[in-house]
Amino acid sequence: MSNETFIPISGNEVKVYFQNQFQKIKADDINRLSGANPDNSNIPAILAAILATIGRSLDTAIGFKVTNSGAASISIEPGLIIRLDAIFRFPGVTLVPSSGSLEGIFEIELEEALTDLNTLAFWDSTSERFQPGTGPTRKAYRVNLYEKWVNTPGLPSITNSRLGLLSYKRSVIDGPLTEIKRLLPVYNPGLIGIDVSLDPGILNQDSLADSINWLFQHIEQKNFLKTTSSTGFDDTQIRFRTQGAYAFWSKDEVNWYPFA
Structure with a gap:
């Protein structure tokens, strides 16, 4: 007969709100259903499942592609930021850096706010009747967008609690844009991965597809063959060239020898 031991672990539960029959309903109970109150709501579980399908478990940005960058403006495609408790939507925008700027950044702030005030009926415990009132x-x-810029060299720092979206530089104040970089790490499900780091020399690419393309271009441009090291023989790079019907080889591209 086998033995069994219970092993306690933490973080192994997904709890959702349960309403008993004939139980009084409170505002928090309804807000859990809509996701306005994420505590014990099914919304975080659904968002976690969505992130898991693309191999993510943390806050993830999708989209935000920089396109049609001109000398004076920057276009950004729509994007989403998926958190474990909410989704934030960013519309496509065209940005024009402020007049007088030399360098700067655009940053975004993720805000939660109660909105859409309306006339509602509220229970008055004194009169024991519903009374009209105003409430959200x-x-x-909401995604709020800000620009920070300077008129001297040196990019501004990203504000605490905000996310850097992109940076820009000019060679002179109010001159044409000379450099644009996206600061926000973005996951692209269509390109299989993000921030892939491979060796040798591939550096950090935005996706696995970019890394594969880098390898293809590198192989296409390769102009030598490398010999196999063994005792008594050279380990070197050999290049070839032809002249008419003859072929020559070289180790240094200075001295060329015909094949024996």
Whole structure:
């Protein structure tokens, strides 16, 4: 007969709210259903499952592609930021850096706010009747956009609690844009991965597809063959060239020898 031992672990539960029959309903109970109150709501579990399908478990940005960058403006495609408790939507925008700027950054702030005030009926415990009043009817998950710029060299730092979106530089104040970089790490499900780091010399690519393309271009441009090291023989790079019907080889591209 085998033995069994219970092993306690933490973080192994997904709890959702349970309403008993004939139990009084409170505002928090309804807000759990909509996701406005993420505690014991099924919304975080659904978002976690969505992130898991693309191999992610943390906050993830998707989209935000920089396109149609001109000398004076920057276009950014729409994007989403998926957290474990909410989704934030960023619309496509065209940005024009502020006049007088030399360098700068655009950053985003993720804000939660109660909005859409409306006339509602509230229970008055004194009169024991419903009385009219004003209150919010929606909880908004909003993306706010800011620009920080300077007129001297040196990019501004990203504000605490905000996310860097992109940076830009000019060679002179109010001159054409000379450098644009996206600061926000973005996951692209269509390109299989993010921040892939491979050796040798592939550096950090945005995706596995970019790394494969880098390898293809590297092989296409390769202009030598490397010999196999063994006792008594050279380990070197050999290049070839032809002249008419003859072929020659070289170790240094200076001295060329015909094949024996």
